[in-house]
Structures are given as C-alpha cells and as structure tokens.
Amino acid sequence: MAHVSVADVVKRFGANTVLDGINLEVEEHQVVCLIGASGSGKSTLLRCINGLEATQGGIITVLGRTVIQDDIKLNRLRRDIGIVFQAYNLFPHMTVLDNITLAPRKVLHLSKHDAEERARPLLERIGLPDKADEYPDRLSGGQQQRVAIVRALAMQPQLMLFDEITSALDPELVNEVLHMMQELAEQGMTMVVATHEMGFARDVATKVCYLHRGQIIEEGPPEKIFTAPQNVRTSEFLKRTLDAGQM
Amino acid sequence: MTPKTATVRTRRDSRALAAILVSSSSVLLAVAGGVVALLRSGDTDNGFLILFTASFPLAVFALAFGRRAETRIVERDGPARDEDLARRSRRIAVGGITVSVLLALALAIWSAWTGLQDVQEVFFSLPDLGDSAGLVFDGFVLNIKIFVVAEILVLAWGLTVAIARDLPGRAAAPLRWLAVAYVDVFRGLPAIITIYLVVFGLPLTQLSIVPGPDTSFLGFDSVEMLGIFALVLVYGAYVAEVYRSGIESVHWSQRAAARGLGLSGGQSMRFVVMPQAVRRVIPPLMNDFIGLQKDTALLNIAGIFEGFAAASNYANNNFNLSSVTGLGICFLVITIPMTRFTDFLVKRDRQRMTAGGG
Helix, strand or coil: CCCCEEEEEEEEECCCEEEEEEEEEEEECCCEEECCCCCHHHHHHHHHHHCCCCCCEEEEEEEEEEEECCCCHHHHHHEEEECCCCCCCCCCCCHHHHHHHHHHCCCCCCCCCHHHHHHHHHHHHHHCCCCCCCHHCCHHHHHHHHHHHHHHHCCCCCCEEEECCCCCCCCCHHHHHHHHHHHHCCCCCCCEEEEECCHHHHHHHHEEEEEEEEEEEEEEEEEHHCCCCCCHHHHHHHHHHCCCCCC | CCCHHHHHHHHHHHHHHHHHHHHHHHHHHHHHHHHHHHHHHCCCCCCCCHHHHHHHHHHHHHHHHHHHHHHHHHHCCCCCCHHHHHHHHHHHHHHHHHHHHHHHHHHHHHHCCHHHHHHHHHHCCCHHHHHHHHHHHHHHHHHHHHHHHHHHHHHHHHHHHHHHHHHCCCCCCHHHHHHHHHHHHHHHHHHHHHHHHHEEEEEEHHHCCCCCCCCCCCCCEEEHHHHHHHHHHHHHHHHHHHHHHHHHHCCCHHHHHHHHCCCCCHHHHHHHHHHHHHHHHHHHHHHHHCCCCCCHHHHHHCCCCCHHHHHHHHHHHHCHHHHHHHHHHHHHHHHHHHHHHHHHHHHHHHHHHHHHCC
16 A cells, blocks of 8 residues: 555635645655745645645645544654754754654653663764764754754654755755765665756656646656656756756 | 135035034033023023933034044045044034033932932931841742742642643644633733732632631742732743744754654753753743732732831831831842843853853
8 A cells, every 4th residue: 555645635825826746656765855946835745745734625645644634643643744944943942862752752651761872873864873962053954954864764754744844955965964864765774855956856756746837747866857848848847947957 | 726626625624624514613612501500590490401301412413423423534535633623613512412411410419409309318217228228128038938939839830831732733732722712811910910809808718728828838828829820821822932942942943853852842841942042041931030020019909018018107107207218128138149140140151151161
C-alpha cells in the first residue's frame, strides 16, 4: 500500500482555490519532488498531508491512516511524519539539544537521558556535536536547517516532508543541506520534497510532479520530465528556471 | 572669478551673516531680559517674560539655521571662510540657549527663595516626617502585603483569561466571549469604581461566598480580602491583554513546527509559545506591576488603613503634608528599582539568546 495517497484533494482559502483536485501516490522509499512556480500549491499540499491545513474535499491517506481534523489522531499521526520548513522554525528560546529532544521527551515520553542519547549521534552526523548547548541564533542558516532536519529525524519518522527548505539559504549553504537530504534518500527514507532545486530533483527524485494552479498537470520519472516534458506549461516552466540558472 | 560665482559667493556670505545675526540677537535678547528682570524684580509683571520667550525660540531657530547654512556651504564646495562664520553662529546660538535657560532658572530660584522655604515646611518638614514615619511605614507594609498577594493572583488569573480568549474551536466560543466581556468591562471601568462597588457592594448582597466580617485569611481581614479581590479584577483584565499580545506576537510558524513534531495544542502552547510570549511581555507586565503597587493606595477609600490612609490622616490633623511625601518616597524606593531590575532582566535575556553559550 502506498505510504501517501492523495485523492481529489481540494483546499480553499476563502474564495481562492489553492489545491484543485490533486492526486498523488507516494510508495515506500520513494522520493517525490514537487516542482512549480511560487503559489502553485506545493507547500499547501505538504501541510495538508500532515494535517496542518484542513482540506475541503478529497481524501488523504498517510501510512494507512486517513488524515482527518481530529486532534488526537493527528497528533498520533504526526509522530510518524517529519516536516521541515523553509524558515527553519527552530525554537529560539531553547538550545540546539533542547530543540531536538523536546518532542521525543514530551510526545514519546523518553527520559531526558534517553532523548539526549538519541540526539547526540544525530548531531555528530551533521558535524555539529559542539553546538549542542548553543542557541539557534548563533548558528548559520545552513546549520540551523540541518538541526531542523535532525529535530524531525529524532522522532524516527517513516515519512519526511520538506517545504522548500533551501529557499531561505545563502547559495553557498544550499549544498550542505541538499547533501544531507540526498544521504537520507539513499538510506531509503520516504520523502516528499517541495523544491526549486531542479538539480536535486533530477539527481535524487524517483518521481517529479509539476504543479500548476493547484493541479498536478504532469508527473513522471525525472529523466522524462526534464528531457521530454509532454505538457507545454511544464516545458515553459523548465525553460524559465533553466534561464534563471537554477539547474 | 566669473559674475555667477560672485553672486553665489554673496549669497553664501549673506546666509552665514544672517545666521550670525539671528544668533547674536537671541543672546542679546536673553541678556536684556535678565537685566530688565533684575531692575524690576519687585514687580509682578517684570517684562522679563516677554523678552525671554522671544529670545528662546529665536536661539533655537538660529541653531537650526546656522547648522543648515554650514551643511549647505560644506556640501557645495568644501570648507570655506563662511563655514567658519556659520559654525561660529551656531556656537553663539548654543550660547544663547544656554544663557536663556540659566537665566530663567536663576530667576526662578531667586524669586522663589522665600517661597521655597514655605515649600520645604509644607512638604519636607523633618519633625513631621519623623513623627509620622512609624504610622506611615506600618501602613505601607500593608500596601506591600496586599500588592504581593494581589500580584500573584493577577498573574495566574490574567493568564487564565488570556488562554480562555485564545482557545480554539467552536465549543470554546462562550468562554472566549466571556473573557472578552470581562476584559472590556474591567479595563474600561475606573479602578476606584470597581473597588468601591466590590468592597461596599458585595457585603450588602449577603451572599454566602462573600467573606463575613470575622473571617481572616493570611492575616487579611474581610475588607482587605475584598480589596485584594477588586484589584485582581482590575489588573487581571490588563494583564490578560498583555499576555494575549505576547501570545499573538509569537509567529504562527512556531506553533506549526511544534504541531508538526507531534506536540498537542496544549503542549505547543506550554513549551513553545508561552516561554517566548512571557519573555516578550516582561516589560509591559512590569509596568502593570508598578501600576498595581501604586493603586494599592486606592484602597484607602474602602477604609483600609494602608499607607495613604495613615499619611493623609496625619496630614489632616497637623496641616502638614510631610507624612504624604514620606509615603511617596516609600513608593519610589520600591518602584524605581523595580523598573531598573526589569531593564536588567530584559537585557540579560537578549544577550543570552544572541551571544550564545549556556
């Protein structure tokens, strides 16, 4: 069974229809990249998948459970879904270590000791073991974003959602974050990635979906989307981003 | 030198000269004012006022004018002779302002010298201060006690109201309305009216929940308890708003991140939103602390013998206000360090978060 299954999902903000009948299947170990212009609905789709936004139609099933706006069920489901945001959203009043251990302690009820046992190797892995007691403000953007990723990983999720996580980074810091995502993909993590990094999508994705005005108008393996797009809009979008030097 | 630069030259010179003229006249006016005042010091209308009021704005104007002249000249073609002129005119203008202010002060002190002694007699009479000190201080201790207890209750009650006002969901709507209504009413009413209604009104209702005349709690008698209750009602409304502004100032993405990690709404509030919100509202919260501490004096209308009641009682019997001044000093001794301490806390917190380290 698919890890994520999105069927005919509609999402409106007032009169504005952001998702207009979206269909998407993500199998285990797949890396699905959502591409498309700003405002095409990529971020909203991710937020609907973990229930941060309520939908107005259609059905989303994640890890065999239907996403409905029920607090208790959503809290339970979100333990298994990690999400990383564009603006890092680290908790500024907590040290790096506390940021990572908060959810394992409060949600999974691990002891402080056990939670830190879990956090330290993750910090080692991203090369920031000496930053454990620093506050997020002291870290570079790339470091903050990597901490945000391991904060999500500390919950040992079965699915990771990435919401344009390199868009707010300085160009020289983008690669360290992309590299980390690539490692995760190679370890078999199921990932849904909203991104403007076409290079990453081409190299890492199992499937690329092009969103336009709240609909997926083309999807397929990256080699097909990037070399022989079927839809005119897809090729126009790819040409524009190519011209902008994002490939 | 072409004719054009010659005109520019003259215009520049005239600007600097005008500046110097204005500033000099302001100084002259101020000095003249002083002389007139000296000559006619006996009269009530001694002519000084008019001259002084004319000289002061003129000096300020001269200062701005000289500054502008100087900038213009330097901007156009670097430092020149007229720049020195303009700068000098500014210096004169500063002198003019200083002279005016000093003159005014000196005259005020001189003419008020005899008056000052009366002032000292009424407000700072040492014998009266000494006589009333014990009485006033005992009363002030009650102010402090009431303040401390009320403050703790206000912090808890205000937080409860703020959270009630931000509760999500349709089911919580009545609670939200109630919180809004409460805040509107008690923030809108003058504190003295609330205190009056509560302290005199509640006992008349003879409801069983109202403390009877013989009850006491933590050393407070029934009237004092009602007084504390009234203060909590008033300041709870203020503090609830302060908390709410803090909660709303935390960006929604923080809540999204917390919920995304699987924390419940309550946990997100408690571990992520509130700690940040409270840090941000410490300064306005402290303002309300100070307000509450001062407003404990209002309880004298309820017949509570706190500091102000004691001090005004003494003042009425002795036709001397030194006891009240003494009480005022007591309040300042508490409130001023409180504000300084808040500044310190805020600064330390900011440094800790940005300068890193544990």
